[in-house]
Amino acid sequence: MSKTAEIQAKHQKHVLTPWMAQKGLASPVIVRGEGRHLIDADGQRYLDLASGLIAVNLGHGHPKVVEAMKAQAEALCYAAPGLFNEARAELAERLSAISPWKGEGCRTFFTTAGAEANDDVVRLTRAITGRTKVLSAYRSFHGSTGTSIMLTGEDRRWGGEPGPPGISRFFAPYPYRSPFYATTPREETDRAIEHLERVLMFEDPKRVAAIVIEPVVGSNGVITYPEDYLPALRKLTEKHGILLVLDEVMTGFGRTGAAFGAIRYGVVPDMITFAKGVTSAYVPLGGVMIRESLAQTFDARALPSGHTYSGHPMCVATGLATVRVYEEEGLFERGKQIETWLRESLARLDKHDIVGEVRGVGAFFAVEFVKDKKTREPLVPWHGDGPGVMKTLYAELRKRGVISFGKFNCCMVAPPLTVTPDEIEEGVAALDASIGVLASSL
Numbered sequence: 001m002s003k004t005a006e007i008q009a010k011h012q013k014h015v016l017t018p019w020m021a022q023k024g025l026a027s028p029v030i031v032r033g034e035g036r037h038l039i040d041a042d043g044q045r046y047l048d049l050a051s052g053l054i055a056v057n058l059g060h061g062h063p064k065v066v067e068a069m070k071a072q073a074e075a076l077c078y079a080a081p082g083l084f085n086e087a088r089a090e091l092a093e094r095l096s097a098i099s100p101w102k103g104e105g106c107r108t109f110f111t112t113a114g115a116e117a118n119d120d121v122v123r124l125t126r127a128i129t130g131r132t133k134v135l136s137a138y139r140s141f142h143g144s145t146g147t148s149i150m151l152t153g154e155d156r157r158w159g160g161e162p163g164p165p166g167i168s169r170f171f172a173p174y175p176y177r178s179p180f181y182a183t184t185p186r187e188e189t190d191r192a193i194e195h196l197e198r199v200l201m202f203e204d205p206k207r208v209a210a211i212v213i214e215p216v217v218g219s220n221g222v223i224t225y226p227e228d229y230l231p232a233l234r235k236l237t238e239k240h241g242i243l244l245v246l247d248e249v250m251t252g253f254g255r256t257g258a259a260f261g262a263i264r265y266g267v268v269p270d271m272i273t274f275a276k277g278v279t280s281a282y283v284p285l286g287g288v289m290i291r292e293s294l295a296q297t298f299d300a301r302a303l304p305s306g307h308t309y310s311g312h313p314m315c316v317a318t319g320l321a322t323v324r325v326y327e328e329e330g331l332f333e334r335g336k337q338i339e340t341w342l343r344e345s346l347a348r349l350d351k352h353d354i355v356g357e358v359r360g361v362g363a364f365f366a367v368e369f370v371k372d373k374k375t376r377e378p379l380v381p382w383h384g385d386g387p388g389v390m391k392t393l394y395a396e397l398r399k400r401g402v403i404s405f406g407k408f409n410c411c412m413v414a415p416p417l418t419v420t421p422d423e424i425e426e427g428v429a430a431l432d433a434s435i436g437v438l439a440s441s442l
């Protein structure tokens with residue numbers, strides 16, 4: 001048995017892989033990461049076209065971050081959250097400096113991941129407002145812990161139900177498949193806001209603590225809202241004294257061409273949850289950024305949450321080094337340039353009859369597949385790719401040395417922010433060929 005086959009067999013026997021039926025999983029055994037590439041045990045190189053899970057924003061193994069991780073390991077591996085720590089303070093200060101709260105600033109409560117941050121943000125908004133209800137959007141993903149799974153507006157929530165009460169959901173814009181029968185972006189925004197007003201009326205806006213929303217819908221197909229939707233949502237929440245929380249777990253740290261989606265879309269929320277890109281996924285770290293005026297709530301009152309790993313020295317030191325590299329290398333803004341390259345390169349996919357829409361912003365794109373361009377019938381039904389039609393696409397991509405992932409009929413195209421135009425060409429050429437194989441297999 002080859003070493004690769006041996007590891008695959010051991011993995012299959014002992015590891016449970018998230019969100020998958022376990023039988024018959026066959027993945028490469030990854031042993032190294034170098035820049036935009038992953039390398040498997042047989043020496044095959046793969047272009048990481050989805051930055052892991054839209055997280056490895058710097059690319060793999062950035063030397064400055066790896067150095068900082070080594071230095072931190074040698075100096076201090078752990079200090080309890082109640083003890084002060086320089087990297088923790090400095091990272092929180094950097095986050096305040098790059099946040100959308102210009103002048104006011106923010107304070108950060110560190111968590112281990114995005115899901116935990118979203119659990120905590122629900123508790124914090126309830127503590128601040130004294131209200132109990134929280135609203136989130138259908139087709140969202142906010143994590144898979146107790147409360148975050150209930151914020152989640154898609155099928156991954158079902159396994160977590162009934163879950164804790166107090167969360168209601170609404171429809172947000174989806175221009176390609178408008179839930180509001182809108183035909184223009186303007187109509188989509190107006191009707192989405194009108195719909196949300198109606199939901200609020202029946203929930204009682206005075207009982208709603210917060211609305212939690214992804215600035216760009218991430219794992220459910222990189223759905224970008226009309227430009228005026230988030231500002232209109234901000235206005236509506238202000239009108240009712242509802243806190244606006246942006247879940248920037250995927251959109252944060254340069255993914256949309258700005259440090260945060262909030263900045264890209266010109267909206268000032270009350271809190272931001274983050275994870276993934278803060279450490280380029282090198283170690284687990286997440287958190288809740290709370291604007292200063294609200295963070296003061298907890299000056300005299302105990303903060304109603306805590307974790308053993310809140311502000312873990314290994315994680316915050318890695319986060320600090322990562323954020324410094326983003327700033328030094330101008331990577332927060334580089335997404336704008338990547339957006340131009342991706343738009344140009346991905347345009348060629350439109351020739352395929354099964355490509356319904358290519359959409360995105362910054363370095364965050366997806367391809368949505370259909371049976372028919374006119375009717376827009378999804379290539380595989382929502383929550384219904386029983387026969388695994390889309391698996392062909394990912395297997396063909398791997399054969400061509402490219403790794404990506406997706407959900408239902410959408411495939412992610414979201415390379416690290418250090419990607420070169422040649423690598424984009426390489427990825428899109430593989431996608432083009434793989435779509436051809438998928439189309440002819442139907």
Ligand SMILES: Cc1ncc(COP(=O)(O)O)c(C=O)c1O
Pocket residue numbers: 053113114115116118141142143144214218219247248249250275276286
């Ligand atoms: C928008 C969003 N929020 C929250 C999460 C959950 O983050 P984590 O997997 O770090 O718990 C994810 C994960 O993909 C996400 O995309």
